[in-house]
Amino acid sequence: MNHAVEATSRSEREVDHARGKALANTLFNVALAALFSALFVQAGELPSSMWEPLGAGSFPRLVLGALVVFNLALIVQSIGLYRRAPQQRSVGFARWCHERRLAFGTLFAFAIYALTMPWIGFMLASLAFLLTVQWLLGARHGRRLVVAIVVAIVFSVGLYALFSHVFLISLPKGRLW
């Protein structure tokens, strides 16, 4: 019984996503087609050459032109998929994002990590990032928290030492101190 419920709810989720995905794909390809068309025009201003029939702009224009054709084909295909997907089961973008909150949370933490690194340095930024993300992903109490702290120290201080002493690559020290 439980299995049956699980199976239907899963297939519902997939159906929902099929419709949302088709819409997202349409919008995505419209945006790309616009971007590539603009770049296609811009590439026309690149200089041609005296020595060869193709200048600097020809190959990119060839590729960009083909890309726009593929974008248009994908738009047509996605609109078809969108129409065919059943309508009543749509759940919307917010829930889709909510289901992936951990992935977005991790990527967001990674962005913050990159932005703070030049200021506070590799070691401290990595320590904070490792602790935050491990906590976010479930290492919150007892033994798992202790392991998380040990891992964070080893892979921030340890990696820094390894790269500066063994591979002779110096990672950011931090502008604040």
Next chain:
Amino acid sequence: MPMTEALLSSVEQLFSLATLVSMMIGVVAGVIAAAIPGFTVTMAIVLTLPVTFTMPPLQGVATMLAVYVGGCSGGLISAALLGIPGTPSSVATTFDAYPMARKGEPGRALGLGIWASFFGALVSAVVLVVAAPPLALIAVKLGPWEYFSLILFAVTVVASLVGDSILKGLMMSLLGLFIATVGQDPMMGVPRFTFGIDVLAAGFPFLVVLIGIFAVSQLAGEVENPTALQRGGALIEGQIRFQPFVVMREVLSRPVNLLRSSLVGVIIGAVPGAGGSIANLIAYDQAKRASRTPERFGTGIADGVVASESGNSATAGGGLIPMIALGIPGSAVDAVLMAALMVQGISVGPRLIMDNADLAYGMFLAMFLAAGMVLVFCLFSMRWFLKITAIPKSIIVPVVLVCCAVGALALNNRITDLYLLVGIGLVGYVLAKLDYPLAPLVLGVILGPIAETNLRRALMADEHWTLFFTRPISAGLLILAVLSVAFTVRRVIKQRAAARS
């Protein structure tokens, strides 16, 4: 350089203490990485690349090959003990190795897989040594027309093999080709699409694109499901018993299966875009078809384990054939190896065997050496494998992300590369969620400059573009390109018709 001299020089470089130690570390890292579900071989190789910058070329490439060969075997561990493929290359291994382990023979399952991997890698290295040099001799004679058509063929094959929509696959290849045009034009040095942004003046750094696409975006995908994160804890209890030499005889008593599966792996590895993730399934399928007792496949028999593991390990050598002979990488992993050589200032192409013979022979030898090292390491460390597979994702994902940051920084020590990495990772994640295959993109990026240079050279030599169709080899390759698309379209139409009825 005469052949014997080049061979001796490569032996000398390879058997230095530093190279042996870094290769051994590479093997260990590759095996462990592939044993952890969610951590792929490609990720491991991409992250090894920055570490090799300070090494001499052969040591660097040998270390990366060691990670590769180790990774080809490591996926076996979680496949056999947990029933979860550690990498996509070991999907078919779960069919028989896991039932065998559940029946109380985990030691036999692992032993069979390890020996089969070893012999698979060995066979592929032999084919590589035999096939690559003559192929390179032919390839040197190819003109720019043939080269351009060859790349077109490679791009269409990749697009039709990966993912389920050829439109999306081809679009990703084209996007890769376009990304490669950002920066300086390869013939005149004119800046293109840089918009006055300093970071883009030299183009998108390939390594950053690779790490963003293959590591950051995939790691984000690994932590989507909150309930799966709590998993861990092995399913196989008790002592694992090992009898390595009894098992070796068991593997060798199946020479036909072993050889067939290895050759399947080599051939599939040599086709651009297809790699271990396809080879293990086809090798398994072929073994099942040829078997007198196909109904026993899937119940935990030795033939199944041998077919899958020798098949996926043999792709390592197969993929190197087009890379060494033609300068066209057979898979994303080979693209990374090629990038590693390019960073060292070595141009990869048919002239590699002639101009850098010691390097090419060194790579051949490194394949054999790595296969041996993997065997020794696995046989001695099997006891601890269960512990590796139990490491939770809450540790793996953040730690590997930090390694990604280090990898992006190590190239130029530019903090802007790190920002770029975050951006590419996010774009890669969105692309993956919208079902766009990412491997064609990466191959497009690496093949872009080669395609453009050859196209322009061809038209410089002769303004008539009809030559692409009238030169026989070029025409043949173009026909193959059209056929590969046509076959895929036909397959999709058939599948749709089948799904409807």
